[in-house]
Amino acid sequence: MTDQDRTERSPWADAVLAATLFAVDPAGIVGIAMRSLPGFARERWLATLKSLLPPDAPVRRLPLHISDSRLLGGLDLAATLRAGRPIAERGILAETDGGVLLVAMAERVSAGTAARLAAVLDNGGVVIERDGIAIDTPTRFGIVALDEGMTDDEQPPTALADRLAFRLNFEGVSAEPPAEDAPTADDVAAARARLAAVTAPDDVIEALCGTALSLGVWSIRAPLLALAVARAHAALAGRSEIAKEDAAVAARLVLAPRATRLPLPPPEEEPPPPDEQQQDDQPPPDGKNEEQQNVEDRPLEDMILEAAKAAIPAGILEQLRLAGRIKPRQPSAGRAGHLQKTKLRGRPAGVRRGEPRSGGARLNVVETLRAAAPWQPLRRRERAMSGQGERSARVEVRKDDFRITRFKQRTETATIFVVDASGSAALHRLAEAKGAVELLLAECYVRRDQVAMVSFRGKAAELLLPPTRSLVRAKRNLAGLPGGGGTPLACGLDLAIALGDQIRRKGQTPFVILLTDGSANIARDGSPGRPKAEEDALASARALRAAGITALLVDTAPHPRPLARKIAAEMDAMYLPLPYADAAAISGAVKAVSPPRESLAG
Incomplete structure (x- = not known):
């Protein structure tokens, strides 16, 4: 399939084709x-x-x-x-x-x-x-x-x-009228009857597996699903054997959406000697032009791979590289809050054996009856053998039958902004850092998360804003943040650790966003000197990792600094160098690397 063929097919047409193939073999395509x-x-x-x-x-x-x-x-x-x-x-x-x-x-x-x-x-x-x-x-x-x-x-x-098998994206897709040659329910039924007789040649199977490897699709299920789609497409076309057209459609619809990399370009071939080149210039004996002959002589895997490449959206390589670089470290932590068990609030998370009076737990009546129901014949026989007679109640519930509903919910998150307000940061990116913090503050306000702000400059760090939901107060404190002086990076991290411990004691989840250029030059005791300051900063970074606080380090220097990357590694934090980004770019990057927020039922 060429690029022109792909552009002629709209997303709606591909979605309808996927639905048709799925209707042919729902269980095989899954x-x-x-x-x-x-x-x-x-x-x-x-x-x-x-x-x-x-x-x-x-x-x-x-x-x-x-x-x-x-x-x-x-x-x-x-x-x-x-x-x-x-x-x-x-x-x-x-x-x-x-x-x-x-x-x-x-x-x-x-x-x-x-x-x-x-x-x-x-x-x-x-x-x-x-x-x-x-x-x-x-x-x-x-x-x-x-x-x-x-x-x-x-x-x-x-x-x-x-x-x-299929991954469809309907964002911005509009419904179209049915095509004149669109398969009908009778065509699908006939294809369903032919499906069991369709065979798969070995070269098609090898080509699908090779295409999956070339696109970085490591799941073994992907080529198996692509083979099922190719078999359904062949049955729909009335063929008894999978053809290259069927395999190309399967690669485009199944393998291309799963691609994690673009295939490597073929190696450059050395030009042939002059005598061989003269022979190549002669027309082929069968009368076909050179382009037609090359198409027919190409390996099947190359044709299938070309069809899959044509379906990969433009710019996907850059998106995949960015996603791989800033992958979240802990999907269950971060701005969504940690998952904790509760007795009365949150999402139901099963039942357990227990008594309802213990700590205000809720009795699950249905599960209690379900636990008691299988024992009713035995309990009736026990009463008869003991001479207790029949009870008026139809169901005898005992203490061991009690079932308590368990709940789980996400804790509230408090985002701690640790802002480098030293002279080097003020010279470089303090204005952009303030703009990024304002955008992130607005997002925290929408989610009803708490925010806190720590700045470090001169010889110490200070808490500018205790955890709060007041967006106006946060912006006011941020606007009045002065810049200048040394960079006591260790003091800023120590204060963030202490604040994170207080937040955790309240049952909340701390999340640290450190914006700095990484040029530490003031030690923890306030003495100047870059070696001692860097040693203290690395020690504080290790302490933050030991505290189990999820963090993100945004390197705001014009050129990424090795020390900032090393500090991020010691913090076990996500590192994001943004040498030329503005406030909106910093805000977007922080939102991209933050762990997902899960919506919970009440």
Whole structure:
């Protein structure tokens, strides 16, 4: 496929093609990850997909906070209480056998739910043994994960996204009228009937694997999914064997969105000798021109790789390099706050055995009855053997049956800005640093996070602003920040560590943003001297790492300094040199490297 062919295909046409191939083989292709907010284009695409599926194919929606018993199956509480013996119920995954599972808000799916989905997809069925019942139900289905994330940080869990063949982006995509040659439901049904007879040549399999390696796609599932897509495309075209066109489409739709690097250019060949060059100038005996002959003589892997390269957006290499350089260190920490267990607030996180009176914990009535239900026949026999007679209550609940709901929530985050206000910083980038802090303060205000501000200059550091939510007060203190004097970097870090410890004692999560040019020249005791000052700064950086505080160091020097990079390494912090960036660039970079913020249910 040439670049001209790619430009002729709109994102909507590729999305419809993906839906068509998915309808041919939902279980083999596994699924589609679609990044899109609710809107007309998405609903139109979903309607197109449903029209291509078999009429009897079940389509189920996965609730965001679904319980394990409803997801996988378990004890049917009502039927068990009526029958007096354990009765099993089918979960939503078993009910979706042969159909499609719609996962709304896939970016908020918990890691546990994603792991259970992945296990069912890999095993081809649901296998559970608990509550006195055993369930072994084969089920094969496809998944449409609707990613409604607002930022790049919000993504579906890797365990789920890695198993889905297609990755579509509907941002800015408009629905188009159906093409005249668009496949119909009858065409898809015919392709579904031919699918089992489609074979895959060895050279196609090797070419798909080689293309994946050239694009930096390390997951073994990617070429397997690409092979399933190529087989579905061949069946749709009426072929009994995968052709190069089918493999090219699979590489473009499956491998290109997963690319982490651009393939290396081919090595330059030495010019042939003059006598061979004269022979090459002669026309080929079959009458074909040189371009046609080169196209036919090219290896299959090169043609597939060219199709995948044509689908990679422009500028992706720079984005991948930036993402690799500023990858967050701790996804569970940072500005989103640490995850902690609570008794009464936050998101439900399962149940445990316990008594409701312990610390105000909440009794989960349904799970308590579910724990008691399998034991009712035995308890009735125990009462009869002991001569206690029948009880009026239909369900006998004992102390061991009590189940307590567990909750989890993110702690509030306090962002500590540590600003270098020394003479060197004032000469270089203090104005830009102030502008970046103001932009970040506005973002913290929107998230209702607390902010604090520490500055260091002269011979000491001072707390300009204790943790607060007052944006006006923070801006006022920042505007009056003077510049000049030495650079007591160790004092600034020591004060940030002490403030972070106070914040943590309040149940909050500290996050340090250090803006400095890295030219430490004042020691911790206030004495001048660059060697002693640098030694103290490195010791303070190690102390901040030992305190477990997530940090980011923004090097504001005109040219990145080795000491600033070394301090960031000792802090175990993210390092971001911005020699020519303005305030907006600093703010954007800090937001990019900050760990993702998770939205929690009340």
